[in-house]
Amino acid sequence: MTKETEYAIEVDKLTKRYGDLLAVNDISFTVSKGEVFAFLGPNGAGKTTTVEVIETIRTPTSGKVTLLGMDVTKKKHDIVPRIGVLPQGFSSFDRITVRETIQYYSRLFCCMNADIDGLIDLVNLKDKAKEQYKNLSGGLKQRLGIAIALVNDPEVVFLDEPTTGLDPRARHEVWEVLLGLKEKGKTVFLTTHYMEEAELLADTVAIISKGKVIAMGSPGDLIERNANYLALTFKSVDGKVFEILRKMGFEPVLDNHKNVEVRVEHTYDVQKILNAIKDAGALYLGLDIRKPNLEEVFLKLTGEALRENPPEMEPK
Ligand SMILES: Nc1ncnc2c1ncn2[C@@H]1O[C@H](COP(=O)(O)OP(=O)(O)O)[C@@H](O)[C@H]1O
Ligand SMILES: [Mg+2]
Incomplete structure (x- = not known):
C-alpha cells in the first residue's frame, strides 16, 4: 500500500548532474492533484531532466521525488501504469494510421480495454482516424501523441513542450485538448517556453532558469508579486x-x-x-x-528574455 497524499507530485531538493554539468540544482515543489502545473523556462533550463526524473526515466543525483505518494526510485512498476507521457519531440511510425497507432500503443501498454474512439474524439482527430502518421501536420501529430499518453487512462499526464514549433492555430488546437484534460480532472504537468501557454492553461507556474526554480505561484500571483x-x-x-x-x-x-x-x-x-x-x-x-504578462516576470527575475522562437522548428 502507498499512502494517499493531497499531492500528485512532491519534489524535495532534487539535484541532477550529468558529469560536471549541474542540470537541476536543488529544486523543491509540489503539484496538487487535478491541477495543471506548468514548468516555464527557456531551452536548457532543466525542464526535461526534471520531468524525466519524475516519470522514473532518469535517476536523481540527490533529493527525493514522490509521485502519488510513491518514491520514483523505488516504485517504478507501480508508478508507470498510473502516468501518461508525451515526450519532447514525440514521433511515431510513418505508415501507420491514427487509429492503428493508438491501438498499437494501447496493446503495448497492456490496455486492451482502451476506448480508442473516445481517445480519438478527445483529441479531435475523428476526421483523420484513417490518415497515416506521415501525412499529419505538426499539430495533428502532437494531438495523436496526447491520445497515446492517455491510453492507460492515467491520473497524471506529462506533456513535454507539446506545442513547440507549432504555428499559432495548431497551438490553440492543442490548448483546447489540454483544457479538456483539465476538465476530466487529470493532473497535468506541462513544460513550455511559451509564457502565454503557461498563463492560459496553468493553475500553478514554476519558472525555471539554469536548473533553479526562481518563482512559483498562480500566473496572477506571479504577475502581482513581480510586475505590479x-x-x-x-x-x-x-x-x-x-x-x-x-x-x-x-x-x-x-x-x-x-x-x-x-x-x-x-x-x-x-x-x-x-x-x-x-x-x-x-x-x-x-x-x-x-x-504585464509572465514574459515580463521572467525578464525581471532573470534579466533575460524567454525565447519565443526556438531554433528547432516543426519537423516536416
Ligand atoms: N543526457 C544528457 N547528458 C548530458 N547533458 C544533458 C543531458 N540531457 C540534458 N543535458 C543538459 O542538461 C541541461 C538541461 O537540459 P534539459 O533538461 O533538456 O533542459 P530543457 O528541457 O529545459 O531544455 C542542458 O544544459 C542540457 O544540455
Ligand atoms: Mg526539454
Missing part, C-alpha cells in the same frame, strides 16, 4: 505628451514609431495623466493600457 504595474502606450504622440509625463515624475520611453510608453503603479495615475494631457491640449492618436 500598468503599461500605458500613447500612440503617435506630439512632443508635449513626453514632457508632461516627465514633469509629473514618470519615466516615459519614446519608441521610433513615436509611441510613448510609461509604467504606472495605480489606476488613478491613468486618470491623472489623461487629465494633464487634456489640460495641456496635447495630442495622441490612440491609447493602449496593458497589464
Whole structure:
C-alpha cells in the first residue's frame, strides 16, 4: 500500500548532474492533484531532466521525488501504469494510421480495454482516424501523441513542450485538448517556453532558469508579486505628451514609431495623466493600457528574455 497524499507530485531538493554539468540544482515543489502545473523556462533550463526524473526515466543525483505518494526510485512498476507521457519531440511510425497507432500503443501498454474512439474524439482527430502518421501536420501529430499518453487512462499526464514549433492555430488546437484534460480532472504537468501557454492553461507556474526554480505561484500571483504595474502606450504622440509625463515624475520611453510608453503603479495615475494631457491640449492618436504578462516576470527575475522562437522548428 502507498499512502494517499493531497499531492500528485512532491519534489524535495532534487539535484541532477550529468558529469560536471549541474542540470537541476536543488529544486523543491509540489503539484496538487487535478491541477495543471506548468514548468516555464527557456531551452536548457532543466525542464526535461526534471520531468524525466519524475516519470522514473532518469535517476536523481540527490533529493527525493514522490509521485502519488510513491518514491520514483523505488516504485517504478507501480508508478508507470498510473502516468501518461508525451515526450519532447514525440514521433511515431510513418505508415501507420491514427487509429492503428493508438491501438498499437494501447496493446503495448497492456490496455486492451482502451476506448480508442473516445481517445480519438478527445483529441479531435475523428476526421483523420484513417490518415497515416506521415501525412499529419505538426499539430495533428502532437494531438495523436496526447491520445497515446492517455491510453492507460492515467491520473497524471506529462506533456513535454507539446506545442513547440507549432504555428499559432495548431497551438490553440492543442490548448483546447489540454483544457479538456483539465476538465476530466487529470493532473497535468506541462513544460513550455511559451509564457502565454503557461498563463492560459496553468493553475500553478514554476519558472525555471539554469536548473533553479526562481518563482512559483498562480500566473496572477506571479504577475502581482513581480510586475505590479500598468503599461500605458500613447500612440503617435506630439512632443508635449513626453514632457508632461516627465514633469509629473514618470519615466516615459519614446519608441521610433513615436509611441510613448510609461509604467504606472495605480489606476488613478491613468486618470491623472489623461487629465494633464487634456489640460495641456496635447495630442495622441490612440491609447493602449496593458497589464504585464509572465514574459515580463521572467525578464525581471532573470534579466533575460524567454525565447519565443526556438531554433528547432516543426519537423516536416
Ligand atoms: N543526457 C544528457 N547528458 C548530458 N547533458 C544533458 C543531458 N540531457 C540534458 N543535458 C543538459 O542538461 C541541461 C538541461 O537540459 P534539459 O533538461 O533538456 O533542459 P530543457 O528541457 O529545459 O531544455 C542542458 O544544459 C542540457 O544540455
Ligand atoms: Mg526539454
